[in-house]
Amino acid sequence: MDAALRPLTTSQVLDRTFQLYKKHFLLFVGIAVVGPGLLLIASLIQLAVLGVPAMPDPQKIDPLLLKAFFARVFLGIAVNIVVWTVGNAIATGATIHAVSMVHLGKETTIIDSYGSLKSIFWRLLWVIVRVFFITWGPSIAAYLLIVAGIFSMVFLPKIAGGIGAVVILLVLWLLAVAGLFGAVIWFIYAYCRYALAVPACAVEGLPAKYAIIRSKFLSKGSFWRIFAIFALTILLGIGLTSVLQVPAFFFANPFRMQAGPVNAGYLFFAQLGEFLGRTLAGPIATIAIALVYYDERVRKEAFDLQLMMENLSSSGSQAAVSAGSN
Numbered sequence: 306m307d308a309a310l311r312p313l314t315t316s317q318v319l320d321r322t323f324q325l326y327k328k329h330f331l332l333f334v335g336i337a338v339v340g341p342g343l344l345l346i347a348s349l350i351q352l353a354v355l356g357v358p359a360m361p362d363p364q365k366i367d368p369l370l371l372k373a374f375f376a377r378v379f380l381g382i383a384v385n386i387v388v389w390t391v392g393n394a395i396a397t398g399a400t401i402h403a404v405s406m407v408h409l410g411k412e413t414t415i416i417d418s419y420g421s422l423k424s425i426f427w428r429l430l431w432v433i434v435r436v437f438f439i440t441w442g443p444s445i446a447a448y449l450l451i452v453a454g455i456f457s458m459v460f461l462p463k464i465a466g467g468i469g470a471v472v473i474l475l476v477l478w479l480l481a482v483a484g485l486f487g488a489v490i491w492f493i494y495a496y497c498r499y500a501l502a503v504p505a506c507a508v509e510g511l512p513a514k515y516a517i518i519r520s521k522f523l524s525k526g527s528f529w530r531i532f533a534i535f536a537l538t539i540l541l542g543i544g545l546t547s548v549l550q551v552p553a554f555f556f557a558n559p560f561r562m563q564a565g566p567v568n569a570g571y572l573f574f575a576q577l578g579e580f581l582g583r584t585l586a587g588p589i590a591t592i593a594i595a596l597v598y599y600d601e602r603v604r605k606e607a608f609d610l611q612l613m614m615e616n617l618s619s620s621g622s623q624a625a626v627s628a629g630s631n
Contacts, residue, residue: 322592328407332413333400334585339399341587343391344388347384352572390434394429395419397503398421398503400418400588403418408595425506432503432506439495440491440499447481447487450484496531498524499524501524501597502516505523535590539590546586550579552578553570553572
């Protein structure tokens with residue numbers, strides 16, 4: 306425990322992350338399966354209700370088919386966001402509890418980790434919702450501008466012809482590109498600033514407002530180490546998911562726009578690969594962020610000394626009780 310709570314460099318945090326993940330692989334994967342599993346179920350339900358999606362023909366743009374296509378895309382995004390938020394609250398909270406236990410040399414199980422969420426689930430969910438809108442809000446706005454630009458290309462020439470339509474389209478696309486670039490910069494900054502809000506809520510039971518404030522305090526001065534961990538774990542997740550989705554490429558070329566229904570084999574292996582990739586890679590980022598949270602508390606609050614004093618006090622109390630009973 307003493308070695309685990311010494312100040313760690315970024316490389317040591319990553320090394321400790323993979324040590325814990327390897328040693329407790331079944332524990333973390335068993336916890337992480339909930340989020341991707343809910344997303345997979347939601348996708349299958351959408352396929353059962355709406356049928357296999359069809360790509361519009363870029364050579365023959367049909368406004369009605371284009372509306373239906375984007376309506377399905379927006380519905381899918383909305384459903385996935387809701388399901389992901391709930392699943393992420395469950396899996397992340399339980400994973401952080403598991404990290405807290407094994408990092409401090411204690412034992413835990415999947416059931417115990419999920420059981421720890423009973424009293425904090427709703428505040429944990431609210432933390433994730435608030436952080437999501439803080440970090441992704443500009444990206445959503447930029448995405449809506451891009452969609453507006455696509456629809457403008459179809460309908461604007463019919464409403465305003467000539468130079469007016471060209472100017473409006475140019476302004477929309479410039480705003481969309483600028484907004485997208487700014488949204489990426491803001492997302493990186495905001496994520497690194499608020500990444501420790503979920504561990505603060507899960508470990509300390511703080512309400513959303515104070516968990517976010519606490520994250521700003523703990524993450525101050527650690528932007529680049531959080532960014533490095535975030536970038537590495539994201540790239541690892543993308544790489545693993547891409548490898549697991551390789552079988553889907555034998556059924557369709559996802560990089561080429563092809564009109565008509567999407568190949569069912571491609572859909573199956575793409576979703577299976579995404580499910581396995583999220584399940585296997587998802588815990589790594591959560592473990593790393595939880596370790597950064599503890600490391601920042603050690604650096605800024607002498608958390609290791611606080612824990613040592615608590616353990617000494619607990620040992621003294623137990624000794625006193627034992628002596629009294631004798």
